[in-house]
Amino acid sequence: MHALSKIIAKHANRQSVEVGEIVNVTPDYVMLNDRGAARAADLLRKMGGDKVFYPEQIVVVFDHHYPPIRQQDSVSQKRTREWIKEQGITKFHPGEGIGHVIFPEKGYAFPGALIFGTDSHTVTNSALGCLATGMGHSDIASYLALGYNWLRVPEVIRFDLHGEFKPSVCAKDIALRIAQLYGEDAAPYLGVEFAGPLVAKLPISERLVLCNMVIDFGAKTGYIQPDETTTRFVTARAPDREWTVYTTDSDEDYGRIVDLDVSEIEPLVAIPHDLSDVRSASRLSSVRIDEAVFGTCTGGRIEDFRIAAAIMKGRKLAPHTRMMINPGSREVYMQAMREGLIDTMMQAGAQVGITGCGPCSGCHQGMLAPAENAITNASRNFRGRFGSPEANIYVASSATVAASAIAGCIVSPTDLMTHQPTQ
Amino acid sequence: MHIKGRAWTFGRNINTDLIYPKMWFRPTYEPGEMASHLMVGIDEEFPKKLKCGDVIVGGQNFGCGSSREEAAAAMKEAGIGAVVAPSFGRIYTRNCINVGLPIVVSPGIDEHVTQGDEIEIDLAEGYIRNLRSGYEARLPPMAPESLRLIQDGGIANYTRRVLEERRKASGAALA
Secondary structure: OOOHHHHHHOOOOOOOOOOEEEEOOOOOEEEHHHHHHHHHHHHHHHHOOOOOHHHHHHEEOOOOOOOOOOOHHHHHHHHHHHHHHHOOOOEEEEOOOHHHHHHHHOOOOOOEEEEEOOOHHHHHHHHHHOEEEEOOOHHHHHHHOOEEEEEEEOOOEEEEEEOOOOOOOOHHHHHHHHHHHHHHOOOOOOEEEOOOEEEEEEOOOHHHHHHHHHHOOOOEEEEEOHHHHHHHHHHHHHHOOOOOOOEEEEEEOOOEEEEEEHHHHHOEEEEOOOOOEEEEEEHHOOEEEEEEEEEHHHHHHHHHHHHHHHHOOOOOOOOOOOOOOEEEHHHHHHHOOOOHHHHHHHHHEEEEEEOOOHHHOOOOOOOOOOOEEEEEEEOOOOOOEEEOOOOOEEEOOOHHHHHHHHHHHHOOOOHHHHHOOOO | EEEEEEEEOOOOOOEEHHHOHHHHHHOOOOOOOOHHHHHOOOOOEEEEEEOOEEEOOOOEEOOOOOOHHHHHHHHHHHOOOOOEOOEEOOOHHHHHHHOOOEEEEEEOOHOOOOOOOOOEOOOOOOOEEOOOOOOEEEEOOOOHHHHHHHHHOHHHHHHHHHHHHHHHHHHHHOO
């Protein structure tokens, strides 16, 4: 069995499960964001449920529409606060950051865990060696009522990553390369495992980026076999947590194994409006950038801020370019302030927003006008995601976004030194 | 389950941001509200053109991206008879099953249907037909658990039933 099958078996109270089988499972934690909590509570009532079966498993975050700018969201969040109290839910993090950033931070994600969430990017957590998957509101409402829900045991595809990164290349570029090679449905309904000598060297922040992106290959969950790096991270975040590391029995437990040499990968950019339409950043200098959107569950961690600030230090944004920054969590924001990173980015001309999903949630500041071009370290370049459907979104790494914000057009971070700003 | 309706065709990688743009997100919905925003990310007039019983035929990876259930619920509410594509986004698939909307995988179907064709689908018999062109294909078998949920009208009815059984059981235990 694959480790993911073993995780499902454990949470289904079974000795073993087979790929393709549908089983009922009870997760360790379930993340409800502001929208998810409001909708799932409403649907729970409509399903005739008055009590949440396992309130201790529920973690509520407010990240999409918080602080609210529409009265309907204020009203809904007030109701959710009351509902949480009624239901005895105590794990509540309003405005502390994006659910997928704070889950690992606060120790809710750990090896061997099963995590559900009312958001497709819940897969991010799987970087810590767990099964983490997004679901719709009725799915979660049914789980709230009954204490279980169904999962189909997925086949697993493994990407063996090896080689050395070129300068300024990182995990985000690997994810874009996979989208380019295998498409937006590279892994439909599958588990996606990242392995190989390169992954062993990657810090948790980079592993989280890889697993964050698997939803946009169509996957159910990511997976990275826990190692010493994982143990160090989780022990620091959840010192009292006990966990089980599951291991995959053999290579026979994979549907497919793909070898990927990262040495040839350059800084990459997914161009509008398809994540698999990927070009080299250095060939896109004709694309003028109106706005850089920096943050989200893909690129809003402290490591992203360090990378961006190092590039932006002593420089200014191009005169026609604005930059919207949303730290992924309160912890990231405060750490970035302590390290002077926010200072550096603001001196360059960036605008700092609240800790949350930012323009990527569609309900925060930084919306685009028709025909404007944005570059972002978020995960999606879907039409209309940051405002006008006539705007264009380019997806790249944190380094490429910071460099392009300075240049005013798309540049590879390594090309920035030689670049003449466009006016 | 037998479905017959007029086809609306869409391309590859149609994500749920297009099917139901987030500017129409609300914490609670009035009846008919979700249906009035269906597919407006692609065609603002689409909800007005739809007739009850119409069938959506998408390309590969239809419904990819965000987990928003509205993308499935709006179709159910609009009276869409079925959504058919060579493959679907995973969460969208679950959402369709959960709202009781027949979701039908049919490899290559996007190459055999043009807008306005009359489509016939039988889930129990396992076939899809294009009544205009005469094209016919067998459907890959659906997990019996999923088919049952769709036939039940979705996960809400299932959940209601289990809750009722639990109440009866605990009532019996008390008596």
